[in-house]
Each structure stands twice: as structure tokens, then as C-alpha cells.
Amino acid sequence: MIDEVSESQSRGGQVSARSDQIRERILKASLGQNKTTRYIFLSEVISKRVQTEKGVTVGKLKDLVIRDDPHYAEVTNIIIERSLGRPPLYVSWDNVVNVTTEKTVIREPPEGRYPEIKHTGDQLLLRDKILDKRILDIEGFDIEVVYDIRLLLVEGKLFVVGADVGRHAFLRRLGFGRIAKSVLENGSKEDVIPWRYVQSLPADLTGTKGDVKLNITRQGLKDIHPEDLADILEELSQDERVHLFNALDNEVAADALEATEPRVQREILASTTSERAAQIFTYLSPVQIADIMSVLPRDDSEEFMKILKRDVASKVHQLLSQHDVPASTLAIRCFLGFQGDLTIEEAFMRFRDEARACNVTMYIYVVDNEGHLRGVIDINELLQADPAGKLEEIMTRNVVTVAPTTMRADVKAIFRKYRFRAIPIVDDSKKIVGVIREKDVFLPE
Amino acid sequence: MRLVPRLYYLYRRAWKRLAIFSAVAGPGIIVMVADNDAGGITTYAVTGSRYGFNLIWLVIVFCILAYFVQEMTVRLGAVTKRGHAEAIFDGFGPFWGWFSLIDLTLVNFLTIVTEFIGMVAAASIFGIPPLVTIVAAVIFLTVLVASGSYWTFERITLVFCLLNLVYIPAAFLANPSWSEVARSIVSPSFPAGLTTGLLTLIMANIGTTIAPWMLFFQQSAVVDKELDEKDILYSKIDTALGSILTGLGAAFIMIATGSTLHKMGISITEASEAALALVPFAGQYAGALFAIGLFDAGLLGAICISLSSSWAFGEVFGWAHTLNVKVKSSPWFYLFYFLNVALAGAIVLIPNVPFVLITLFVQVVAVTLLPAALVFLILLLNEKELMGPYVNTKLQNVIDWAIVVAVIAVSSLYGISTIFPDLLGG
Numbered sequence: 001m002i003d004e005v006s007e008s009q010s011r012g013g014q015v016s017a018r019s020d021q022i023r024e025r026i027l028k029a030s031l032g033q034n035k036t037t038r039y040i041f042l043s044e045v046i047s048k049r050v051q052t053e054k055g056v057t058v059g060k061l062k063d064l065v066i067r068d069d070p071h072y073a074e075v076t077n078i079i080i081e082r083s084l085g086r087p088p089l090y091v092s093w094d095n096v097v098n099v100t101t102e103k104t105v106i107r108e109p110p111e112g113r114y115p116e117i118k119h120t121g122d123q124l125l126l127r128d129k130i131l132d133k134r135i136l137d138i139e140g141f142d143i144e145v146v147y148d149i150r151l152l153l154v155e156g157k158l159f160v161v162g163a164d165v166g167r168h169a170f171l172r173r174l175g176f177g178r179i180a181k182s183v184l185e186n187g188s189k190e191d192v193i194p195w196r197y198v199q200s201l202p203a204d205l206t207g208t209k210g211d212v213k214l215n216i217t218r219q220g221l222k223d224i225h226p227e228d229l230a231d232i233l234e235e236l237s238q239d240e241r242v243h244l245f246n247a248l249d250n251e252v253a254a255d256a257l258e259a260t261e262p263r264v265q266r267e268i269l270a271s272t273t274s275e276r277a278a279q280i281f282t283y284l285s286p287v288q289i290a291d292i293m294s295v296l297p298r299d300d301s302e303e304f305m306k307i308l309k310r311d312v313a314s315k316v317h318q319l320l321s322q323h324d325v326p327a328s329t330l331a332i333r334c335f336l337g338f339q340g341d342l343t344i345e346e347a348f349m350r351f352r353d354e355a356r357a358c359n360v361t362m363y364i365y366v367v368d369n370e371g372h373l374r375g376v377i378d379i380n381e382l383l384q385a386d387p388a389g390k391l392e393e394i395m396t397r398n399v400v401t402v403a404p405t406t407m408r409a410d411v412k413a414i415f416r417k418y419r420f421r422a423i424p425i426v427d428d429s430k431k432i433v434g435v436i437r438e439k440d441v442f443l444p445e
Numbered sequence: 446m447r448l449v450p451r452l453y454y455l456y457r458r459a460w461k462r463l464a465i466f467s468a469v470a471g472p473g474i475i476v477m478v479a480d481n482d483a484g485g486i487t488t489y490a491v492t493g494s495r496y497g498f499n500l501i502w503l504v505i506v507f508c509i510l511a512y513f514v515q516e517m518t519v520r521l522g523a524v525t526k527r528g529h530a531e532a533i534f535d536g537f538g539p540f541w542g543w544f545s546l547i548d549l550t551l552v553n554f555l556t557i558v559t560e561f562i563g564m565v566a567a568a569s570i571f572g573i574p575p576l577v578t579i580v581a582a583v584i585f586l587t588v589l590v591a592s593g594s595y596w597t598f599e600r601i602t603l604v605f606c607l608l609n610l611v612y613i614p615a616a617f618l619a620n621p622s623w624s625e626v627a628r629s630i631v632s633p634s635f636p637a638g639l640t641t642g643l644l645t646l647i648m649a650n651i652g653t654t655i656a657p658w659m660l661f662f663q664q665s666a667v668v669d670k671e672l673d674e675k676d677i678l679y680s681k682i683d684t685a686l687g688s689i690l691t692g693l694g695a696a697f698i699m700i701a702t703g704s705t706l707h708k709m710g711i712s713i714t715e716a717s718e719a720a721l722a723l724v725p726f727a728g729q730y731a732g733a734l735f736a737i738g739l740f741d742a743g744l745l746g747a748i749c750i751s752l753s754s755s756w757a758f759g760e761v762f763g764w765a766h767t768l769n770v771k772v773k774s775s776p777w778f779y780l781f782y783f784l785n786v787a788l789a790g791a792i793v794l795i796p797n798v799p800f801v802l803i804t805l806f807v808q809v810v811a812v813t814l815l816p817a818a819l820v821f822l823i824l825l826l827n828e829k830e831l832m833g834p835y836v837n838t839k840l841q842n843v844i845d846w847a848i849v850v851a852v853i854a855v856s857s858l859y860g861i862s863t864i865f866p867d868l869l870g871g
Contacts (some may be wrong), residue, residue, distance in 0.1 A: 085596020132457035144456075145450045170453065 040158070042149035043173055044101040046127055050080045052108050053097060061104050062088055063127040064151075065119075066160055073195055075151070075158040077117050078104065079125070090117040093158065126160070135163055136232060136401050143235060147173050152193050163198050166191025220332075226255030234264050242271045250276070252406075254283035262295035269296060269304070278307040285359065286312055286318045287330055287440035288402065290319035327411055328404035330441065331434030335360040337367045340374055340392035344385045360422050366395045373399060373424055374431040401426045404433060413439050454807055469676045470683040471599040475660050475749060476515060477508075477687025478606040480652040481694045482746025483563025483716065484556070484740050485653040489695045490719035492646050493702030494712060495651035498621075501696050501703075501711060503647060505630070507654040509691035510848050511686055514819065517826050517845065518660050520835045521679045522667030528766070529664040530757035531553050531822050536828075541817065548814040553658050553754045556809040557789035562800060563743035565793060566717035570736040586748055586786045595768040602748060608741040609690065611734045612697040618731035619723065621704030648859030657814045658753040660822060665756035669767045677835065683705055694738075701727070701735065730734065739770035755782040790861070812860030816853040823849060 042064065050058045062081035066073040078351060091114050097105040098185040124130070126149055134138075147169035150161040150296075168191065171179060205351045205408060229248070229267060233241050233256060245253060245268050257280060269277060269292070275435050281289055289308070293301040293316060301320075315329045338347055347364065355361045364382060366375040374393030385394045401424050402411055413421060416440050425434045481489075492500050518529065525532060530549070534542035561579060582759040588608075590598055635643060664685075670679055703721050705726035713719050716739045724732035758781050759766025765775035772779045793796060823845050826837045837845065 085594055132454065132461070134454060145454045147453075170450075173453075306533070325507070 029143050037152065037154050039161070040099060040101075040151040040153055041164070041169070041172070042126060042131060042151060043147075043148060043169075045099050045104065046131075048101065048103050048107060050078075050104045052106055054108060055335065056330040058106065059083065059089065063125045065090075065123050065125055067120050068124045072126070073160040075126075075160070076123065078106075089114065091116060097152065099158070130163065130198070131412070135165060136235065145170075160195045162192040162194045164192050193313060200434035226252060228257050229256040230259035230261075230264075231267070233260050238267055238271075241268060245272070246276075250279045251283050254280045258284060258288050264296055264299075266297070269300065274303065275308045280411050281308060281312075285330075285332060285437070286319060286373065288439050290316045324407045324409055326404060327402050327406045327408070327436050328434070330358050330411070330436050331404070331409065331425050332422075332437060332440075333434050334358045335365060335422075335432075335435040336363070337365045337371070337432060338391055339389065340366045340368070340395065343387070344389050344391065344394070345380060346389055347382060347391055348387070361436060362421050363435075364391070364433075365424055365432055366391050371431045373401065373426050373430055375399060376424070399424065402436065405426070408441060411436060415441055448711060466679045466682060469672065469679040471603060472663050472672075473515065473519070473680060473684030474600050474606055474687040474690060475599065475745075476663040476666070477511065477684065477691040478609045478694065479662075479749040480511065480659060480746040481609060481655060481691050481742055482556070482653070482750070483509050483560045483743040484746075485695070486563070486731075486742045487714075487716040488646070488649045488653050489698040490702045490716045491604055491713060492647050492650065493699035493861050494706035494722075495721065496643070497703040498626050498699065498709040499634060500646070500650070501699050502630050502633040503628065503650060504695040504699065507650060508688040508695075510651075510852070511654050511659075511691070512688040513848055514655055514822070515659060515663050515684050516681050517687070517822050517837075517841075518636050518664040518669055518834065519672075520677055521665040521822070521825055523672045523674055523677050523680065524835050526668055527664075528660045528756055528760040529759040529818070529822075532664070532825055533547070534761060536645055536694060536825055537821060542761065543818060545814065545821075546757055548662060548810060548817075549657055549757055550754050551673050552807055552810045552814060553750045554785060554789060555803055555810070556656075556750050557747050557785060558803060559807070560747040561790050561793040561798075563716065563733075564747075566715065567720070567736045567743065568741035570717060570720055570732070575794060576772065579794060581748070582730040582744060583787050585646055585753070586744070587783055588589065589748065590752065590768055590782060593769065593771040597669070598768050599666075602745070605741055605745050605748075606690070609694045609738065609745070610696050611738045611741070612701060615723070615727070615731045615734040616697040616701040616704075617739065618734070619701045619727040621705045626700055645859070645862055648862070650854050651852060652811065652859055655815070655819075657788045657818045658665060658750050660818050661757050662749050662753035665760070666755065666764070669756070669769070672779060674835065681850045684861070689772075698738075701731065709799060723733075747789070751782050751785040751789075754785055754825050755779075802809070809860050809864060812856050815856055816849070821853065 023260065026103055039125055045061060046063070047060050050061050052058060052141075059080040059082035059297070061078060062080040064075045065077045065079065067076050068076070073092050077092045080091060082089060084267065091106055095107045095110075095114060097107060120351065131149055133146050135146050136143050142164035146163040146165060150163040150164050152161050157260050171177065228250065233244065236244060241264070245256070246406045248256060255416060257268060272280075284292075289312065296304070305316065308316060319325055319330050334357065336351065337348060342350070352360075362379050364377045364379065365373060366377065368374055375392065376395045376399045377395050378390060381394055400418055400420065402414060404425055404427060406425075412421070422437045425433050425436055426432050487740070489504070505610040521532060527535070530546055532540070533545050547735055560699065561582065564582055565575045569575065579672045589601060592598065667680065672754050701723065702713075706719065709726065711722050713722060717736070719733045720739060723735055755778055757768050758764070759775075759778045762777070764779050767775075820847075823837070823842070826832060826845075829836050
């Protein structure tokens, strides 16, 4: 428990003062300082009878409603299922006296009936929307099932601690709770995914379609490697996939899209608006776009061709229609071309400004005023060099280049020989016109 | 996803869906099974006794038609939260509104009379006198709706729907040749060509499969149950399940009578005759089951048809028209229901009432109402502003219009042929 709290603090960004207090209490609880605190499993209290303090049975506990605070969600009211088709009863948590695995006790209704409770958008039904739903384990890239939900009763308030995906909870749900207790240790903490990592797909938690939850915060989604995201996208169903994809930044989405298998690319693009697709495509090279286009149905690819910029579209078209293409088609126009008299330190500054918008950042090309290529610097060399020195002092003068007309097959051979990650393309007058990347030449066939 | 969690997840999801379905289900099953009312049972029994298994395939076709028609009322009700009568008033003005309402009330009332006739005939097989049957039925029908809860009405009525399945054991007792049954379903055919008698029977079958009250009933029931747009899918499944049940009922009636009466060349005109005629061939239990089924059918029909009248009247007159209110809070709604049931029962007790004439009249009035109701229904379902995403799709429109045109053509022919029996004979 202590580990969990500190871990979530170190990972998270801003934490409100209120949830700090709550965490403190939980911390105390785990150290046994607060006697009024205990854990409750949702599965153990749900469907148990609900009685008033005088012992009159009202119905069965149907669900717990929480306010979805991403840090620690608090139960705001309970839903009681009643027999003979009477509508379910909503009772505020303030009127709940006690919750045990035997029964839930509520106060007598004030003035004969419980005050009406209005549902707001940020409320969430625990059993209906979370229990028995799937949760995608971002670390293991596997889908788990939320077998149970761990709650914590602190000074009369009930909080959601996390989603239990462990074997212990599984056995408990199958009715082998006793066996589970004797065979396994009592639910290790690794089995519980902290609530702040339980992220619903889509963002709208009350939505009916959000069958998969992610155990990661939305911020965290950005930090996942695109290849891993691609694996995750492949694991999901079509609906869920679209929701996750829509939640991604364009740049991340572009990388993830490129890395998924053709079938998934097809399905994702089929349900992406053309505006979004256009934005995503700006992060991809013509080769990558052509690669994706080649797996789309003809109608769709023609549709997407329309939204591309004209020069990109013509290249993509060329790539799709011709067996071999010249280097100019594969060229990337955005590269770092610096003057030779820049100091290393100045180069660093410019690198910081320009590299973000650029596709080729592993090499710096040294050029003169007219754009003639004079040399190349590996970013590694730049980092190791003396900050006061000039670029031309450390650059490699003997640069391997290709002509715009060099065909892809030949470019491949050059890459194989030298093992560069990118090669500049120069015209007859040695002017640099673009850069060709290794990954655009060697496509996954 | 590993196998065990996957299985567990699928199992839980299936359970949850089943739970949601069982909560949403009701209107569809009830309306479809109640469609096999006393008149329906008679039609199927007569069809089976005359043509054996040959027309079973038609029943299957009709059930599919009924599904597509009723499915529209589900969407309309769930989206607009209004009953059919209200929808017609709002959409097509008071003339068509009153026309539909008065037509519906008349047809419904006369149909309830035929339900009572069926119940009386079925009960008399067990030696129960008509007066007892009718008084008991009226009391039961009144108490059923007076609980002040739609849920109670629905769940009890669903039990009666299950009783409709008694035709299955009845058919088994008749010991039919199943290979023959299967053959007749797989290779549809019209025996001995399209004769007038056959055509009349086919029309009668359509007439009992798609009836005006069904549209009004299911839409009002969906509204009374407070079903929502998110329930539409399950409600459609409910309707589909209902149409399968009603198809099973109809098919097994034909199997029961087809494998006995048809083989022996016994001709009948009433379902109660079928029950009696079954006894020598399939044993007294088969006959008894048949009679129970007939009584159940009459009862179900009476409940649903009188409710559809009451709901429609309540909608138009602005009475509280829901079963979820107590009798005291909505006296007119319940009184109208009670009068429908009680008066229909009373008419049956009058000696020498010309029932043949009543039946004839019902058919004719129904023929004038059904086209209007169906056309209104499709027009409403094509209103984009009203239906939103649940508006009719192209495919649905093609199917629905085809059904409507066919039903209108056939039911008009049927109506004409009942008034002028010689016309088609030529």
C-alpha cells in the first residue's frame, strides 16, 4: 500500500490537497493506526440485502455510484434493487450506516422517503461499468478482466482503491473464496491496479460502449512507444480501437498507425475523418503513406489521395504505380542544414529550435550559402565536440551521396554497404535537395 | 488475452446481456404470441385440417413479415415516447386520428367478442358453463391490469404466453411424420394449385398475423414500459423471439391437425371442433392441450386487444394512460378497459347473436384500418427529425413498403371476398 501511494505520487503530476489528505488517511490505515478503516470487495457486498436500521428489508444492493475523481473516487450513493418490478431506489451515501459482507444498513427514510438523487455526467456505476469489464495492461500488453473492485472504508466514507485483476479475485468470483484464501496469499498488491490508472475507453465514463479500460492515465498514453501502441491497437475490438486512436495526438497516432498490421490500418482509417487523416498524414513520409494506401480498398485510397498536398500525392501515386522509383520521390525535404562557420554551441541552439519540426535529426548537413553540401556531422560527434569549436572543424568531408535519379534498388545497396540511417541527395552541382531515410527504402514487405 | 480470463469475461458478459434482455423483453413476445388469438388458432387449425403440412412454410414467411412491421413500432415508441394513436394525431391531423381511433376501437371490441367465444368454446370442452367462464375471465382480466404496475401485468401475461407452447406437446401426441413435415417446409408448394378456397385461407392467415391492434399495442407498451433508445436492440430481439414463438405455435397447430384431421379427411370450421376431433386420433390429452391452448389464446387476445384500445383512448383524451398508476388516479382509463371486456363478454351471453355476421364485419372494418395504420407507420419512420439515427434505412423501406403493399392488396381482396363470397369463385 505504501509503495503504491508513493509510486503514484512519483508518477503523477499535480495532486490536489484533498487527495493528499485522503492518501494520508489511507497510509495511516495501512499502518494500523486507524481502527475505523477496512477494505471491502465490491463482489462481496453487491447483491446482499439492504435493511433499514429497524431491520426492514428494502431490497438488494444493486450498484455503487462514485464521483469519478481520477485520484481517489468516492462513493456518493447506492442503488437498491427492489422486488416486483418496482423502480430501483437511489440512496445517498450519507444515509448509509454500514456496509458488510452480510448486509447493508441504511437509515430510516427521512419524512417517509429518501430524497431524490440526480445523476450528473461525472458519476459512474461501479458494477455496471467497471466490474467484469476488460482492462488493458499497458505494461504486459495483455487484456485482463476486472474480477473485483477494492474499496476502502475510511471514517464512514467509501473510496475506490483500484481494480483487482488477480487470481485470488478470480477464484473468489467463481465461489471458491475459501480455497483461494488457503492456497494463495490474500490478494497481493500487484493484482490491484490503482484507480488513478483505470482509464475508460472512451473518455466518457458513462458511455455504454466503453468496455475496455486502460490502466494508464491519459498523459501516460503519450509516453508509450508507438510500436507498443500498435500492439495494443491490434488487441482491441474495432470500436475500442477507434476510441483509443481518437484519443491519441496526431503525431503519436501517425507513428502507431504506421506500425500496426495492414488489417488494423484499414479498419482505423475506415472510421477516421478525412480532416484527421490529413493531419496524421503530415507526420508521415510519402513512402509511409504509400505503404498504408497500398492496403486500403481502392475507393478509400482515392478518397485519401484527395486530401494530400499535391506534391505528396503525386509522389505517393508514383510509389504506388511504379515498381522502382528514383531517390527524389523518396526524399525528405525537412533536414538540418547548417553553415560551416557556426560554433558547436550555436549549432546546439539551432538544433533545439529546428529539430522538433524535422524528420531527419540524426545528421547535421553542413552547407555553404548556396546550399552546396560540404560535409556531414553525426549528432553523436556534435555532442562530444568542444562547444567553442566550429562545425567545419569536426565535419566529415567525404560524404556518401546519391543523385535524385538514383533508383531505389541502388539506394538500398548503398545503405546496405555503409549502414547509414540517412543519405543526402545532391544534384549535379553538389547542391543538397533532400535526404533519404533508411526506413523509407527498406519497407516491411 | 489468455483463455481463462477470456472465457470468464465472455461468460459474465453473456449473463449481463441476458439480464438486460430479460428486463427489456416483454412487449414483443406478448404482442406476437397474443397474435395467435382465438381467431388465429381457428385459422391455423382449419388450414392444417384442409391442407395438411403444405402451408406451414407460409406461416414462417408471415412471421418474418410480422417482425418487420412490429419492429417499426418499437423504434417509433422508444424514440418518440408516444403511442401510435397520439403519433397519428400529431403527424396526420385530427381526421385521420379520429378515423384510426374509432376504427381501432370498433375492430378491437368485436375481436374481443370473438376471443370470448373462443374461451367459452374451449371451457365448454371441460364442461364449464359459458356464464362461469365469462364472469371468471372478466374478473381475471380486470384484476390483472388493476395492480397499478406495468411490470406485474407484463410478467403475468408472459406466463400466459409460455402456455401458448402447449401446441408443441399436442402436436407430438398426434404422432406426425416429421420427415413429411420437414419436406413440406423445405420445398414450399401450393397444393392443387391456387384455388379460391386456398386463397381465402392464405388471406385469413395474413389477416391474423398482421392486425391493426398489434401496432397500437406494442408501441403503447414500449412507451408504458419507458423503454429508451438504448433498449431498441434488445427490444428488437424481443420482437424477433416473439415472432419465432408465434410461428412455432402456428406451425405446431398445423402439424397437430394436419397429421390427424387432414389424414382422416375430417373438415372443421372452429378451433374447438379441432380439439374434440383430435381426441380419437391423438388421445384425450392432445384434445385437452388443444383446448387449454385455445382458452389461453382467447385470454391473451382479450387482454392485449382491450389494452390497446384503452391506451389509444387514453393518449387521445389525455387521460393518464399507463398501467403504472392506480385505478383511483386514472379511473377513465381503467373504466374504458373494463367496459370493453365486460360488454364483449356480455354480448357472447346473448342468445342468437349472429356471430358469423360479426366476424364478417370485423374483417371488413379491419381492412379499412390496416392500410392506413401501416402507411402512417412507415411515413412516420421516414421522418428524419422525428427518428434521428433510428430513421428507416433504405433496405428497411424496401422491405416495409413491399410488405405493406402486399398486405394491403391481400387484405383488401380478403375483405371483398368475405362480403361477396362468389366474386372470386367466378
